Amino acid sequence: MQNVTRLPERQAEPEKITINLGHVDLGRIDLLVREGFYANRTDFIRTAIRNQLTNEGRSVAQTIDRYQLELGLFDITRADLEAMATAGEKLRLKVVGLARIAADVTPELAEATIGSLNVLGSLQASKAVKAALKDRTT
Incomplete structure (x- = not known):
């Protein structure tokens, strides 16, 4: 995960959710x-x-360890993915939090360099990149 930048939590915008209550x-x-x-x-x-x-903190921590998940906010840049392509590597990222794929990442670059993307939380990427990674994203 050397090519992925962990960001301070305050740099991420909160995600809006909707709930139904009695x-x-x-x-x-x-x-x-x-x-x-x-x-x-x-x-x-x-x-x-x-x-x-x-x-539930202890249970969450144990589950993160068991599934080898990364906890935090990850910013995946074009430069990161180009470096992985040059090295012939594929990104296999498991995140609990937020994964952001930069706006200048093309669907072709994403397909060529992202082997799998498992995000529990939020994935921010262009519609085209999300569509290109549909079969690799869980």
Whole structure:
């Protein structure tokens, strides 16, 4: 993974998700917000998710080790992939977090240099590159 740059977490934009909650749960959240325990619904949900991830931290760490996953944010540049092509290597990346493939990476370069891409989190790449890697991305 020498050609992949690990970025500080603050450089990544958060991913938006949508969830469905029952009326009673939503009302209970609103009550806590109204009483000042949380600034808003989003604050409550982020806090709940972080607390649950902390509670499950050991299990997550063991799973990352077991599957040899990389944890973090990865920026895959054109130069990285061109260097791999020159070396005759293929990138096989397993990420828990964010993998970004630079906008100047062509679908042809991606196909030639990316053997597999397993992303648990988010993959940011052009539509053309995502389409080219469709059979190699999980």
